[in-house]
Each structure stands twice: as C-alpha cells, then as structure tokens.
Amino acid sequence: MEDKSEEVKAQKATIVVQSGDMDKLYSALIIANGCLSMGMMVSMFFTFWGLLRLKKGGLEKAPLSKMHYLGLGKWMINRRMKSKNVRSLERLFQDYVDLGGKVLACDMTMEIMGVGPKDLREDLITEYCGVGTYVNEARYSSITLFI
Amino acid sequence: MEDKSEEVKAQKATIVVQSGDMDKLYSALIIANGCLSMGMMVSMFFTFWGLLRLKKGGLEKAPLSKMHYLGLGKWMINRRMKSKNVRSLERLFQDYVDLGGKVLACDMTMEIMGVGPKDLREDLITEYCGVGTYVNEARYSSITLFI
Amino acid sequence: MEDKSEEVKAQKATIVVQSGDMDKLYSALIIANGCLSMGMMVSMFFTFWGLLRLKKGGLEKAPLSKMHYLGLGKWMINRRMKSKNVRSLERLFQDYVDLGGKVLACDMTMEIMGVGPKDLREDLITEYCGVGTYVNEARYSSITLFI
Numbered sequence: 001m002e003d004k005s006e007e008v009k010a011q012k013a014t015i016v017v018q019s020g021d022m023d024k025l026y027s028a029l030i031i032a033n034g035c036l037s038m039g040m041m042v043s044m045f046f047t048f049w050g051l052l053r054l055k056k057g058g059l060e061k062a063p064l065s066k067m068h069y070l071g072l073g074k075w076m077i078n079r080r081m082k083s084k085n086v087r088s089l090e091r092l093f094q095d096y097v098d099l100g101g102k103v104l105a106c107d108m109t110m111e112i113m114g115v116g117p118k119d120l121r122e123d124l125i126t127e128y129c130g131v132g133t134y135v136n137e138a139r140y141s142s143i144t145l146f147i
Numbered sequence: 148m149e150d151k152s153e154e155v156k157a158q159k160a161t162i163v164v165q166s167g168d169m170d171k172l173y174s175a176l177i178i179a180n181g182c183l184s185m186g187m188m189v190s191m192f193f194t195f196w197g198l199l200r201l202k203k204g205g206l207e208k209a210p211l212s213k214m215h216y217l218g219l220g221k222w223m224i225n226r227r228m229k230s231k232n233v234r235s236l237e238r239l240f241q242d243y244v245d246l247g248g249k250v251l252a253c254d255m256t257m258e259i260m261g262v263g264p265k266d267l268r269e270d271l272i273t274e275y276c277g278v279g280t281y282v283n284e285a286r287y288s289s290i291t292l293f294i
Numbered sequence: 295m296e297d298k299s300e301e302v303k304a305q306k307a308t309i310v311v312q313s314g315d316m317d318k319l320y321s322a323l324i325i326a327n328g329c330l331s332m333g334m335m336v337s338m339f340f341t342f343w344g345l346l347r348l349k350k351g352g353l354e355k356a357p358l359s360k361m362h363y364l365g366l367g368k369w370m371i372n373r374r375m376k377s378k379n380v381r382s383l384e385r386l387f388q389d390y391v392d393l394g395g396k397v398l399a400c401d402m403t404m405e406i407m408g409v410g411p412k413d414l415r416e417d418l419i420t421e422y423c424g425v426g427t428y429v430n431e432a433r434y435s436s437i438t439l440f441i
Contacts, residue, residue: 010286016439018321023195027165027293030255034278040286048317077259084258108324111378112371131328139304139334139436142286145163145293146321146439157433170342174312174440177402181425187433224406231405289433292310292440 012041013143016134020049022062022089023077028147029092035143036099043141044096045134047106050147052113054105054120059089093124102126104133159188160290163281167196169209169224169236175294176239182290183246190288191243192281194253197294199260201252201267206236240271249273251280306335307437310428314343316356316371316383322441323386329437330393337435338390339428341400344441346407348399348414353383387418396420398427 013035017028032042046054053062082088087095097103103126110116110128117128127133138144160182164175179189193201200209229235234242244250250273257263257275264275274280285291307329311322326336340348347356376382381389391397397420404410404422411422421427432438 013286016321016325018318024165027163027194030278031163031281034282035286038279038282038286040282047321080259080261084255086255086259108378108380112374112380114374131324132332134325135328135332135334135437139307139329139332141436142288143282143291144437144439145291146441147293160433171312174310174341177425178310178428181429182433185426185429185433187429227406227408231402233402233406289435290429290438292438294440 010142011039012043012137012141013145014043014045014134014138014141015144016146017044017046017050017053018048019147020053020058020062024147025050025053025059025062025089026086026092028145029089029096031145032101033092033096033099036096036101040143041100041102042096043102043104043134043137045104045106045137047109051106051109051115054103054125055115056119056121058121059093062089097124102137104129104137106130157289158186159190159284159288160292161190161192161281161285161288162291163293164191164193164197164200165195166294167200167205167209171294172197172200172206172209172236173233173239175292176236176243178292179248180239180242180246183243183248187290188247188249189243190249190251190281190284192251192253192284194256198253198256198262201250201272202262203266203268205268206240209236244271249284251276251284253277304436305333306337306431306435307439308337308339308428308432308435309438310440311338311340311344311347312342313441314347314352314356318441319344319347319353319356319383320386322439323383323390325439326395327386327390327393330390330395334437335394335396336390337396337398337428337431339398339400339431341403345400345403345409348397348419349409350413350415352415353387356383391418396431398423398431400424 015028035042103124105125105128107128107130162175182189200206250271252272252275254275254277309322329336397418399419399422401422401424
C-alpha cells in the first residue's frame, strides 16, 4: 500500500451510469461524492437511460427501480430522504460538479436518441465523448463501477 | 504481475450490493465466496434494497429479478439449484461470514428506511457504516463491483 | 502511471454479464470492444440471464430492460441504431471475438438451467468454467464491471 504507483491508482474512480433509475442515481452520486470528499478524482460516463437523466428536467423525472418494494413509492422515498436531510439528486449533482467531478456524456447515445447538447444540462457536462474516453479514464482507476 | 504492490492489490474485492433480487444476491455471494476461497479479502457493502435483505427473514423474501424469463419462477429456480447442490442464499451467506468476509451495513439506508440494528441479522453484520468506509475499502481493491 | 506494474494492470478488463437485456449487452460489448481496440485484453464471464443469450438464437431474443421509457420499443431502438450505423449485437459479438476477446461461459448456470454446449453458440465461446476462472482473470484486471 505504500508503493507510489498504488497511491496514484487509488486516486481515481470511474463510474458508468447506464441506469436512469432514481435509486441508482442516488447510489452513483453518493459514492462519487464520497470519493471526491476523500481526495479522489471521479469521472462519471452517462450512457443510455443515464444520459437521458442529463436532459433538462431529467433528474426530477427519474423513476424508482423497485416501486412496490415495501409499498414505498417515489414520493415516500423522497419525503423520507428529505426528513433525514439527504440532499436531492439536483443538489448531489451540483455538489459533485463543485467538488471537481467530471461528467462525460456519451455521444453515441445522443445520436441514437436524437438528443442534442441544447437538450442537455450543459451546466453539468464536462465533455461529450465516446467509449474511448471512458476506457482511458477507467484503465487507470482503482474503483470502476457499472450502475 | 510479480510486483509486490500488485500482489497486495490483487488480494481484495469490494462489492456494493444495492439490489435485493435473489439472482443478483446469488451472483454476489458466489463471486465473493470464490474470492475468499482463493485467498482474497472481501467486503460487501449492503445499501438500498440490498440492505433490506439483511433484515430478519429478508433473505427468503428475495424476489427474482426476471420472474418470467423462460417461464421459470423463483420456486423452480430454487428447486433446480437444490437438485444441483447449489447452496441456499442462507448457507452461502453463512459460508461467506465463516470464511472471513466482511458485511458492511449502510447506515444512511437504515435511517431512510427506518430500520434499526435490532431489525437486522446482527449475526451476519460486521459493521454499520457510511460511504466513507466503503470508499476506503474499495480504493485498495483489485475487484470492485456494483450489483 | 509510468510504473511497469501499472502498465501491466491497465492492460486488462473483466466483465461479468449477468443481465440478458439488449441494452445492457450493447453497453457490455461496446465497452469491451473499446478496450480491445485500445490494446487491452478482455474477458467476459456470462452467467445467469447473460448465459442464456449465448444460446443459439439467443442474441436476437434479448429484451429491452426499459421497454416503455420514452415510448421507445426494441424495434425502434434497433431501427435507430441501424440508421446511425451502430452494429447489431451479433456483429459486435463477432468483432469482439475477432479482436481476441475471451468468452467465458458459466458452467454452474448451464447445470441449473439445463443447458448443454450443443445448445450454445460454440463458435463464440472460449471456455466453459466456474467462478474460480473468473476471479483469476478479474484480480489482475484494471477494469472490473458487473453488468
């Protein structure tokens, strides 16, 4: 663990966000912000349904992946989170960007889905790019996740 | 591969268990036990729906993520697994703990879901903790998965 | 990053494919082919619903995980992908094998599901194996994903 190369490697996390589900976005952003606050660099690559959450108004529309588990709906989860002072997706995302996290938007998804930069939250996005950029980030990362 | 730091790194796996689905829990535990039996250290961080499976009686209640695939229901999968001598989730979990695997329970999920330690399988849980503990385990792990 | 052991490590990606959903298979293969085309080695371990996609005719049967998102059905996604020159799953898979990617078929899933080698796309499969083989590939990989 004292080895320099290990220390360099332990500095970075790269997360593919393929899901557009609210609970998975929460997990992704909470992990990402945890990494940033512990001094790591983080890149999130938004693709497929995840990319659609970067559309204007997309974060609020995120559905819950398991709506009927426990009989808890999205409204209830949001209320409980609020009462426990868990930040909203919007706030977590702002924190992520403010802490220096990179947001990579998958350009192939944009083409397939017919989504242009103007449709997206350009204030949050660092770069429009393809899988090559993702691979270059991920191969030197300690933590790699697909969410 | 002969480098010492690589060897240290290759000793650890850290798995986020966000899903509460039976088939995903099987995958997580089979991979985790595989790592342990090959001499690696393993930490599993249970959050969201995964954390709910740590409730008393929670493992038996795990639903199948793709109930209608193949027309195979949960009952059928369980029967086939039994006939092929695949261990039950309960047994796999016990093996995991016996082999020295760590079970981290996400304290934020517990707060949001209104779940206390008394509601959980305390016999299985190593530690109640937050995302910071997860990040510290994951950044020095060779294998990092989100399930 | 200049350290030799880091360079060795950055050469490999290992992906568990547990899902049989079309969009997740696309993500898995696009990432895998991206890694291969950048000079990395890649192993994909097909298990559970992912293994079933290796059955003869299985790729074409892959369902879309979020059929009603956007009102886009599988047919529409396929048409849009075709019009944007995105390769089909079959072509992506052929490219993957041609570029030297390894396809590991989970033997435990085959037993449970009652699937024999003759039922599978033997032209694509490198090896029938268990979790131990997966762990040995993954522990020396830079990128490890569960899809």
